[in-house]
Amino acid sequence: MKITIHRGASQVGGCVTEIESDGYKVFIDFGEQLPGAEKKEPLKIDGLNYGDVSKSALLISHYHGDHIGKICETNANLRIYMGKTALEIYKCLEQRLSFIPKKEESEKHKEIVERIEKINTFKALQQIKVGKIAVTPLFVDHSAFDAYMFVIEANGKRILHTGDFRGHGFRSKGLLPSLKSYAKNIDYIISEGTNIQRPNATIQTEQELQKDFERSFGKNKYNFVLVSSTNVDRIFSLYHASKKAKRCFICDSYQAKILKIVSENHKQYSSFYNIDYANKTTPAGRFFVLNPNRENFYSFDGELKPYLEKYGFCMLIRSNSRFQPLLDEYAQSDATRVYYSIWSGYLDNNKKTFDESLYDFLKPYNLEYKHTSGHVDTETLKAVFGTVNPKRGIIPIHTEAPECFQNIFREQTIISLQDGEAFDCTQNVILK
Structure with missing residues (x-):
């Protein structure tokens, strides 16, 4: 051999x-x-x-x-x-x-x-x-x-x-x-x-990080989290953190499809991968899927906007211009937090892995870094x-x-x- x-x-x-x-x-x-x-x-x-x-x-x-x-x-x-x-x-x-x-x-x-x-x-x-x-x-x-x-x-x-x-x-x-x-x-x-x-790259467990997000979501009403769409356990933990903080949970249809793949294959083994899609009565973990509007941007339309502004939310975002209008709309509020939950090296211009487009997308916002390796x-x-x-x-x-x-x-x-x-x-x- x-x-x-x-x-x-x-x-x-x-x-x-x-x-x-x-x-x-x-x-x-x-x-x-x-x-x-x-x-x-x-x-x-x-x-x-x-x-x-x-x-x-x-x-x-x-x-x-x-x-x-x-x-x-x-x-x-x-x-x-x-x-x-x-x-x-x-x-x-x-x-x-x-x-x-x-x-x-x-x-x-x-x-x-x-x-x-x-x-x-x-x-x-x-x-x-x-x-x-x-x-x-x-x-x-x-x-x-x-x-x-x-x-x-x-x-x-x-x-x-x-x-x-x-x-x-x-x-x-x-x-x-x-x-x-x-x-x-x-x-x-x-x-x-x-x-x-x-x-020191692993100072937190994923369980500790989830608790950290839960506390932050409880303190802040409007929460935007930039996270890899395929970091599945992190995303399910954000859903559970939202639920415990009594916030709504929002993602786009692509992200929802990935969560559904995992949930259908693994919820029978662990409740961690179970999403309560049927919940329409309480904001705690209520699941909303956004589709682009006629201008090809994401927005809170109709009755959704006052509901989300009343109860607060966690929304998953990516470095995509479709998310920009919502970010810009809420960024100035004291009740808003934008979290970066990916490896920090992509935003460090001293590293070879520096991602200029990601940096430019996030540059207008005050970021809170919450991640573990x-x-x-x-x-x-x-x-x-x-x-x-x-x-x-x-x-x-x-x-x-x-x-x-x-x-x-x-x-x-x-x-x-x-x-x-x-x-x-x-x-x-x-x-x-």
Whole structure:
């Protein structure tokens, strides 16, 4: 068995991992590099985007673009697998993006919509066979819903690929018990390390953040929250915070569609994903869906406006001009708050990830920052490594500082690879 990190050994995003055994290949993720990242040569990988793919499969850990964004570059006959709910959310997102005005970008998203029609789906613990390689998906908490780790087994060796995960989300309590049950006798862990240089990135749990929003919604009548449309758990927590603060909850039809996908698939497992659409009697959590008016903007029309102004609301927004008139109308009120609930790096003009259009959209408003990371912190990594206790070592991925693994996890064997290097699991050596 061989491991190759084609990209991601020393960068966040754009990761591609290959695990090969007896000519069969499992690839994990094939995504775009993050905005502002150093441009690198396009990858040409045998069994993924050229050559014979009959003995290959691509597994997508979750729907973020830096993990799935390059699927249209794969061979059309390649088998691709993804979580069922994750695929539905991703399809909804890409269908939405296929209508953006820029033709080149629109065509790209239409191509993705067509490609994902052929993706196979899996559920947690549903084993996938690729020749003699067996892959078992393990459900994890991340800022993308329906995300997975993978246990890969072949030729007597077992590997845990963590994907992106965290220990401070709503569904994180199952992390260590799941690893104890299903990640036994692991030889190698391929682990993300996004926050390895940011030890304070996870100072709040999602539960604490929800309480924080609940208090703010109670104090302030008109609440606008800019949040990623696919950060599903965050959005459901905003709904529950609104309900407890006795505020109405407002989103557009696209966002409502994503919430409905998750609710229909998962409300039977947890009341957290249950929205009371039928509530017409109390403002607490009353759900309103806005559609654009004749001028193609969002507005509170007819009897809705006095009702919302009487009881207050939480409204989800994105950096889209359709939301601007409502923001401008309410921004001057002392009862209004505009919250930014996405990673702060997009608004920092000293970072490569700076998003000028997002910055310009939010510039007129006084922002209140309320966010917590979608990635694992150092203490949780220690707990994961201690629980799994890999027999042979840990391979860093999805990190800008793989050297920090050696400094922090001294009791573990750290194997640092370069992009494109192959590691022989049988001989336990890097192949030159």
